[in-house]
Amino acid sequence: MxxxxxxxxxxxxxxxxxxxxxxxxxxxxxxxxxxxxxxxxxxxxxxxxxxxxxxxxxxxxxxxxHDYIHRMPAWLMWSIAFLLCWLHMSLFIKDYLDNHIWFHLLAKIAQIISNHFYTQT
Structure with missing residues (x-):
């Protein structure tokens, strides 16, 4: 006023x-x-x-x-995606062979958690 x-x-x-x-x-x-x-x-x-x-x-x-949004390079994004995929496969292959019943539940939980951290950064 x-x-x-x-x-x-x-x-x-x-x-x-x-x-x-x-x-x-x-x-x-x-x-x-x-x-x-x-x-x-x-x-x-x-x-x-x-x-x-x-x-x-x-x-x-x-x-x-001067605080701009910086995009991740495509090669880094694909490298992280490949590494996460390989990590999930290697961690759960033994569990799949031993406990086939719980494998799918644990794999989905791990995928959701890693996806959350991957998309929030």
Whole structure:
């Protein structure tokens, strides 16, 4: 209100980036809200989780801090995938021969856990 009345001190805004935008108050208010990778629910009926002005603020902050998203090289991704596949096969081959009943359950649990760690990094 001080800005509209003309009482604001100009030095407060010197060398600053000011963003004006709509910020939703309620969780179910989806006006100018967008899905981001930080959404807790990946699939299904998820609600958008971030306002557009916050997305722009994060982008500006990343550019100012030179903190960009770095993509993993394809050769490294395929090497890690091959290593994880080989590790799962070598760890569970003996278990498959000895305890065939529990093998499938343990293998799926290991795949889910390693997939979670692989996709979260």
């Amino acid at each position: 001080d800005l509209i009345a003309g009482k604001a001190v100009p030095s407060v805004f010197a060398n600053k980036i000011v963003l004006l935008g709509y910020v939703a108050i309620g969780v179910n208010d989806v006006e100018d809200k967008h899905f981001t990778p930080m959404n807790e629910k990946y699939t299904g009926r998820a609600l958008p989780d971030m306002n557009g002005v916050f997305i722009h603020a994060n982008i500006i902050s990343m550019v100012q801090d």
